[in-house]
Amino acid sequence: MKILVLNAGSSSQKSCLYELNDTQPDRPLQPLWEAKIDWTHQQGVSELKVKTAKGTQFEEEFASESRTDTISRMLETLWKGETQTINDLNEIDIVGHRVVHGGQDYQESTLISPDVKKAIARLAVFAPVHNPVNLEGIEAIENLLPNVPQIAVFDTAFHAQLPPAAFVYPGPYEWLENGIRRYGFHGISHQYCARRAAEMLNRNLADLRLISCHLGNGCSLAAIRGGVSIDTTMGFTPLEGLMMGSRSGSIDPGIIIHLLRRSDITAEKLDNILNQNSGLKGISGVSGDMRQIGEAISQGNERAQLALDIYIHRLRAGIGAMLASLGGLDALIFTAGVGENSAFVRATACEAFGFMGLKLDGEKNQQVQGDEDIATADSAVRVLVIHTQEDWEIARECWKFY
Numbered sequence: 030m031k032i033l034v035l036n037a038g039s040s041s042q043k044s045c046l047y048e049l050n051d052t053q054p055d056r057p058l059q060p061l062w063e064a065k066i067d068w069t070h071q072q073g074v075s076e077l078k079v080k081t082a083k084g085t086q087f088e089e090e091f092a093s094e095s096r097t098d099t100i101s102r103m104l105e106t107l108w109k110g111e112t113q114t115i116n117d118l119n120e121i122d123i124v125g126h127r128v129v130h131g132g133q134d135y136q137e138s139t140l141i142s143p144d145v146k147k148a149i150a151r152l153a154v155f156a157p158v159h160n161p162v163n164l165e166g167i168e169a170i171e172n173l174l175p176n177v178p179q180i181a182v183f184d185t186a187f188h189a190q191l192p193p194a195a196f197v198y199p200g201p202y203e204w205l206e207n208g209i210r211r212y213g214f215h216g217i218s219h220q221y222c223a224r225r226a227a228e229m230l231n232r233n234l235a236d237l238r239l240i241s242c243h244l245g246n247g248c249s250l251a252a253i254r255g256g257v258s259i260d261t262t263m264g265f266t267p268l269e270g271l272m273m274g275s276r277s278g279s280i281d282p283g284i285i286i287h288l289l290r291r292s293d294i295t296a297e298k299l300d301n302i303l304n305q306n307s308g309l310k311g312i313s314g315v316s317g318d319m320r321q322i323g324e325a326i327s328q329g330n331e332r333a334q335l336a337l338d339i340y341i342h343r344l345r346a347g348i349g350a351m352l353a354s355l356g357g358l359d360a361l362i363f364t365a366g367v368g369e370n371s372a373f374v375r376a377t378a379c380e381a382f383g384f385m386g387l388k389l390d391g392e393k394n395q396q397v398q399g400d401e402d403i404a405t406a407d408s409a410v411r412v413l414v415i416h417t418q419e420d421w422e423i424a425r426e427c428w429k430f431y
């Protein structure tokens with residue numbers, strides 16, 4: 030069976046086509062076709078990269094085209110041109126989508142129906158950067174393939190077993206009754222990484238205490254005990270917790286009260302400030318993209334340096350909090366765009382935990398390419414770089430429906 034996956038992130042749109050047979054393999058299969066659109070690397074330009082299992086590649090840049098047009102162009106490379114992988118769209122048996130916010134109602138992957146779409150739309154107010162884009166993807170497929178089953182795989186699902194002390198906010202009790210609670214996100218990635226960590230360490234997942242650091246454009250940590258998420262830094266929305274590309278992460282809510290008392294600020298403006306113009310981008314004034322922060326720092330940009338310093342400070346503090354929730358640690362995992370690629374972020378984050386015997390192998394950290402343990406042999410804690418496979422994790426969920 031052929032499974033098409035659409036994984037919309039805040040800075041990228043990834044997509045894969047997998048072919049699965051009757052038995053589900055343990056390790057990710059190589060996709061027949063994979064594509065990625067990077068919205069943030071270059072300002073005003075969408076970069077599309079496509080490659081196939083046959084070894085063909087295709088790259089294209091678009092200036093200021095709409096998101097949906099670019100996604101249609103990406104999908105076209107599945108059946109047209111040098112990266113053509115299928116002859117007919119009807120070869121696709123099922124389509125899986127990453128959906129960021131599933132709220133209280135969706136704690137497991139689900140077949141998309143008009144009601145599910147309504148729920149995703151309703152929850153868009155709590156994930157304004159993500160759920161609308163997820164819906165766009167679902168509707169794009171509906172237009173192309175009206176009869177194919179579509180599955181929503183929720184980023185919140187992995188955190189469904191958080192203990193009440195971790196998911197209830199200490200506001201009035203009515204908040205909880207009205208669904209205002211911590212949900213946690215990036216669950217598809219944290220779940221894949223936990224399973225992969227157990228495999229790399231050759232240990233039983235049930236016996237492991239893990240901290241998964243998903244550092245992409247959005248960033249979150251998960252404290253995972255026995256394969257279950259018991260604490261996480263993102264909350265009611267993907268705005269809480271760590272400093273991110275263009276999101277503030279946690280700030281004193283008193284700042285919001287202060288700003289709201291100024292007559293000229295609206296909820297819309299606040300949303301835009303905190304989701305789009307804060308974080309690395311807000312502080313540096315350069316970009317929310319870690320690669321561009323690095324370049325600006327090398328040219329002596331002090332605000333870019335300050336942005337990185339805050340990012341590291343908050344990452345260390347977050348790891349410390351997850352550590353306390355777990356009461357010990359077997360492995361620290363770095364994943365997603367920054368976690369997989371920035372040796373500097375990994376090294377400086379780890380430095381703070383040297384006191385507990387965590388030791389990074391400097392050379393391994395610099396040279397790591399695939400999934401690797403980059404701690405020294407005598408380190409008290411393993412440190413793993415894992416290339417997250419959200420698309421594969423989504424494909425696995427789709428397989429369950431077939």
Ligand SMILES: Nc1ncnc2c1ncn2[C@@H]1O[C@H](COP(=O)(O)OP(=O)(O)O)[C@@H](O)[C@H]1O
Nearest residue numbers: 038039040041245246318319320365366367370
């Ligand atoms: N070589 C690199 N070095 C440092 N950061 C990188 C590198 N490659 C990608 N990144 C960062 O990864 C982030 C995007 O991560 P990704 O997980 O792809 O994002 P998304 O949240 O859109 O899924 C960007 O901030 C980008 O700067």
Ligand SMILES: CC(=O)OP(=O)(O)O
Nearest residue numbers: 038039214245247267
């Ligand atoms: C939930 C979230 O923040 O996702 P992303 O990192 O893709 O923006």
Ligand SMILES: [Mg+2]
Nearest residue numbers: 038039245365
């Ligand atoms: Mg992502």
